[in-house]
Amino acid sequence: MSDEDQRPPERARRLPRAVRERQILDAAVRVFSQHGYHSASMDEISEVAGVSKPMIYTYLGSKEDLFGKSIQREATRLLEAIQAGVQPDLPPDMQLWHGLRSFYRFVAEYRESWTVLHRQALTVGGGFAAEITAMRTRAIELVAALVVAAGTRKGLGEQTEFSGPGLAAALVGAAESLADWALDHPEISDGVLASWLMNLVWLGFNDLVEGQVWKPSAG
């Protein structure tokens, strides 16, 4: 607060609106990730951003608006990070590998984004949860396309089209749950996390495609 007081008002006013808005959203994501939506206060967001509360209301609206815009920005960031990693010309397993690495790199680098997207957004409910659900559905569809493509390559078209969407839902759930676990284990690198999943899931899927099937042995 004292820094704010010493800053010449002209300089503070001269910052472009886009920069101010970014400062506010950065602060909002930090405060929401620490306290959750319900306990987060506009006072703290104002203090962390170094922007007055009236200016926050003028630029970005209420706490609810701020939360919605935080989720939107972080979801876009996450999807862009993953898409930047995926190279569509590579075989399906390599696409998945690059996508997973980008995902885990993002979660490690932007812990607060992931916390807000995964842990907080669902606890608020309503429209926010619906937005997250829509994002998950898109992720599952993308992975399902990879699974079906891999199955079709091996001549398993119909069979993979039947199970592909279910397997993709399982894979996305596995990736998210491991990301959540990784928040408490920052010593494990994105490469190690992604290769655990590839070994767990992709090798199993490969076996399935090759006709090797797990069957109950007894009981």
Added chain:
Amino acid sequence: MSDEDQRPPERARRLPRAVRERQILDAAVRVFSQHGYHSASMDEISEVAGVSKPMIYTYLGSKEDLFGKSIQREATRLLEAIQAGVQPDLPPDMQLWHGLRSFYRFVAEYRESWTVLHRQALTVGGGFAAEITAMRTRAIELVAALVVAAGTRKGLGEQTEFSGPGLAAALVGAAESLADWALDHPEISDGVLASWLMNLVWLGFNDLVEGQVWKPSAG
């Protein structure tokens, strides 16, 4: 409501408290699963249960109390259903198989329980989300024990102890996400769902244990 009016009051009063409480909780789970916590009304719960609102408050407390007790009861039911399916003398893969089948059978049979536990409880936040998180952690620990046991059998002690908890978190996330997907695909049986996961995850894990490793091929 008209049935209630025609019922002789003596008979209504003679129902034991435990039966009344079960009726109320059954109604609460149904209404919460349909409307979510925030939109659910005590009026509707009272109507579905055929129990007056004052009696609900006397027996089980406020809407918040009712939601907490619903979650507690359904979580206990779910864990008991899974435990009843698991046979601890069987090899790890068969334990997992039976556990998964019991899980998917429960989700198919008690759709409303799973909806309240998985979709609704997190949207309310606070203590409820903490309770669900604790239940998930317990599930991950149980699966981690199976994974480590399977790894140790194959002489992979240390390596599986390192990755076991992460793999278990991935597996539990995969199982939950597939359960959520299955809510919209009731035509897929619990046996098929469980065998998808066994083939996806367990075969992959088996390969890993056998020393077969997925490695990036290029890029």
